[in-house]
Amino acid sequence: MQNSKNIIIGAGISGLSCAAELKDCIVFEKESSVGGLSRTFKFKGLSFDIGGHRFVAHNPETERLFRKIVGKSVLKVKRKSRIYRKGKFINYPLEIGIIFDFNPLETFSAFITYLYRKLKPLKGQSFMHKATNRFGDYLYNEFFKDYTQKVWGLDCKDISEELVNTRLQNVSMIRVIKYALFKKGLVKSFASTFLYPDQGIAVLPNSLSQGLDIRLNSDITGLVCAGNKVTKIVVNNAQEYPCDKLVSTMPITELVNLLNAPQEVKNSAVKLKYRDLICVFLKLKKPHFSESHWIYFPGKQMFGRLHEPKNWSPEMSNGEQTGICLEIFCHRYDDIWKAEDEEIANRVINDLPLLNASEVDDFCVLRITNAYPVYDLDYRRNFKKVSDFISSYENLFILGRTGGFKYSNMDVCLEEGHALGKLLKNSLP
Numbered sequence: 001m002q003n004s005k006n007i008i009i010g011a012g013i014s015g016l017s018c019a020a021e022l023k024d025c026i027v028f029e030k031e032s033s034v035g036g037l038s039r040t041f042k043f044k045g046l047s048f049d050i051g052g053h054r055f056v057a058h059n060p061e062t063e064r065l066f067r068k069i070v071g072k073s074v075l076k077v078k079r080k081s082r083i084y085r086k087g088k089f090i091n092y093p094l095e096i097g098i099i100f101d102f103n104p105l106e107t108f109s110a111f112i113t114y115l116y117r118k119l120k121p122l123k124g125q126s127f128m129h130k131a132t133n134r135f136g137d138y139l140y141n142e143f144f145k146d147y148t149q150k151v152w153g154l155d156c157k158d159i160s161e162e163l164v165n166t167r168l169q170n171v172s173m174i175r176v177i178k179y180a181l182f183k184k185g186l187v188k189s190f191a192s193t194f195l196y197p198d199q200g201i202a203v204l205p206n207s208l209s210q211g212l213d214i215r216l217n218s219d220i221t222g223l224v225c226a227g228n229k230v231t232k233i234v235v236n237n238a239q240e241y242p243c244d245k246l247v248s249t250m251p252i253t254e255l256v257n258l259l260n261a262p263q264e265v266k267n268s269a270v271k272l273k274y275r276d277l278i279c280v281f282l283k284l285k286k287p288h289f290s291e292s293h294w295i296y297f298p299g300k301q302m303f304g305r306l307h308e309p310k311n312w313s314p315e316m317s318n319g320e321q322t323g324i325c326l327e328i329f330c331h332r333y334d335d336i337w338k339a340e341d342e343e344i345a346n347r348v349i350n351d352l353p354l355l356n357a358s359e360v361d362d363f364c365v366l367r368i369t370n371a372y373p374v375y376d377l378d379y380r381r382n383f384k385k386v387s388d389f390i391s392s393y394e395n396l397f398i399l400g401r402t403g404g405f406k407y408s409n410m411d412v413c414l415e416e417g418h419a420l421g422k423l424l425k426n427s428l429p
């Protein structure tokens with residue numbers, strides 16, 4: 001019989017930062033590499049992340065921690081994001097200069113509908129209500145509605161208002177005007193610079209992994225419980241490991257299936273959904289595609305966002321050729337998920353303005369499950385039911401974006417992983 005150990009499920013940023021603090025633990029990861037959503041892939045001499053991963057810390061202590069972990073490889077990059085709308089590029093976050101891209105009728109509509117909503121706000125608690133009140137009907141319809149629906153696969157009336165704060169932070173018309181006049185007032189999420197490791201975001205999980213006991217290709221397929229404790233984990237339907245404390249960063253919906261949950265908890269768990277993602281990486285025959293880090297496509301294109309890794313770090317390309325990565329937000333049961341790679345790539349190429357098919361040298365397609373926890377109108381209630389049940393196990397802790405069903409970025413994952421690791425370390429006998 002082996003001695004029981006502290007066990008962490010998942011070697012993403014959350015699991016690894018918890019393990020790095022706790023030290024005395026084993027990390028089980030079902031994939032063949034560490035990093036989870038923060039991974040970097042290599043394709044024929046070029047590299048790309050699962051959607052570019054910029055690091056912006058809301059807390060200076062976290063930025064210091066990030067710099068310490070990734071060391072000399074860190075680059076400070078001046079952000080350039082744009083929205084592709086009606087054949088034109090518009091800077092994002094929206095700037096007051098936007099009025100130069102509008103015709104007089106559009107400018108009038110933007111200001112009138114904004115003022116109108118200040119006087120007569122919509123009553124309701126969805127993304128649609130809150131974003132319309134913040135920007136006015138015209139800007140909301142032109143810039144936020146279609147893109148948001150594309151990302152979440154839901155009508156904006158069915159999306160929680162929390163996403164306005166999470167995705168748009170405190171950006172509002174007033175702040176946009178203030179920023180234009182005084183160059184201050186925009187929040188950190190829209191910081192004009194971000195940090196990025198020169199070889200891609202994978203530097204972060206790879207560095208965090210140093211010295212840790214990590215078992216790759218180890219899918220947690222079962223849990224053995226006694227009373228209100230998890231006593232063993234089952235790996236790949238075969239080996240059992242006795243566990244002391246158990247931290248899970250795997251999808252909460254899958255974790256609950258491994259426990260003997262009452263039917264009402266299971267009913268709530270099936271209502272919690274994650275949005276999946278297809279990344280289409282195109283290797284181009286030319287050295288350069290655009291100036292931008294990100295380009296957002298709120299229009300009819302099947303993809304929502306593009307990033308060009310070479311603009312994040314020159315090390316991501318071979319110098320002569322660049323690559324672009326396009327994100328298709330979908331569910332794993334959608335037809336597009338099941339389509340052949342070649343069909344997906346061809347559809348993306350046909351849909352992409354600014355590119356001739358003859359400029360594409362090669363492509364690769366990745367399917368990423370559980371990319372975004374979906375904040376629908378009921379998610380809080382369902383999450384509470386499930387997490388209350390999980391917390392009835394005295395040695396089981398959920399953590400992270402996927403594990404905690406929380407729309408958090410890497411800085412928060414680092415902070416919360418570190419904090420839980422510390423707490424568990426201090427509570428050890």
Ligand SMILES: Cc1cc2nc3c(=O)[nH]c(=O)nc-3n(C[C@H](O)[C@H](O)[C@H](O)COP(=O)(O)OP(=O)(O)OC[C@H]3O[C@@H](n4cnc5c(N)ncnc54)[C@H](O)[C@@H]3O)c2cc1C
Pocket residue numbers: 009010011012013014015028029030031034035036037038050051052053054055056218219220221249250251277327371372399400401402403408409410411413
């Ligand atoms: C397209 C996209 C772009 C993003 N861009 C940014 C950005 O620019 N900046 C930023 O800060 N953040 C960004 N993020 C968010 C960032 O990726 C996450 O905050 C972070 O990677 C989450 O880490 P995590 O460890 O909590 O979860 P995950 O990365 O999901 O890790 C969970 C791990 O658990 C493993 N696992 C699952 N089930 C099992 C099982 N049964 N057994 C064993 N292991 C299992 C998974 O394989 C995975 O490795 C982005 C996310 C996406 C999807």
